[in-house]
Amino acid sequence: MRKVLFIDYDETLHDTYSQYRLKLDGIYGLSAAEVMDAYLAVHRGIVHAQFPERHDDFFFHQRLLAERLGIPYDEAQARDMARRFKEAQEASWTAPAFFPEALYFLDKAKERHVLCLTTGDHAEKKAQAIEKASGRSHFSYIFDHTHLGLKGSSAYFENALMSTNSSPDEAVVIGDSLEHDIAAAKGAGIMAIWVNRRGLVKSGDSAEADFQAADLLAVLHHLEGL
DSSP states (O other): OOOEEEEOOBTTTBOHHHHHHHHHTTGGGOOHHHHHHHHHHHIIIIIHHHOGGGTTOHHHHHHHHHHHHTOOOOHHHHHHHHHHHHHHHHHHHHSOOBOTTHHHHHHHHHHHSEEEEEOSSOHHHHHHHHHHHHSSOOOSEEEOHHHHOSBTBHHHHHHHHHHTTOOGGGEEEEESOIIIIIIHHHHTTOEEEEEOTTOOOOOTTSOOOSEEESSHHHHHHHHHTO
């Protein structure tokens, strides 16, 4: 059955963490993984939930990050992290590190389905990076928070349904985040596929995906059966 696929970018199609690991290691005396875990906890758990109007205020994030890490806020370190963070972010579309099966998945999925890039930010640049790497355009729609609102709530995907003139039973959300992709999709009544590349164990109160896949080849096989 032909579906409208809402496909995430970071850690679903693109190995974004590898870009940040190269740039952020050593900040605040921590590993890049520790820095990213703390930053995402602040960005998604605090800013998205309580201060959505400050989504793009990086130095506000930095102050919250210092509080979370239990260290004094330091302007010089904040500026250093801002520089490194921006370099890593830009590398995600200027020197992308797509997962090995990502472009093949997009090629095959496009044969049967309508593809939509649904990401948090910089959707146009991410779509351009994919098109440059593959030599073709895959997406009928390209969405981020400027089009649909902050990602992480059911409203984001409800707006995506309206923007694509589709209904929940016609759509599938494909992403790596249980909170921002899976829970948000289920809240909008949409089938959700969790791409769990790192073999994470779902906590008891996390959203239940309709299907869990280790990579996009498994997703493609599952889609063939719909």
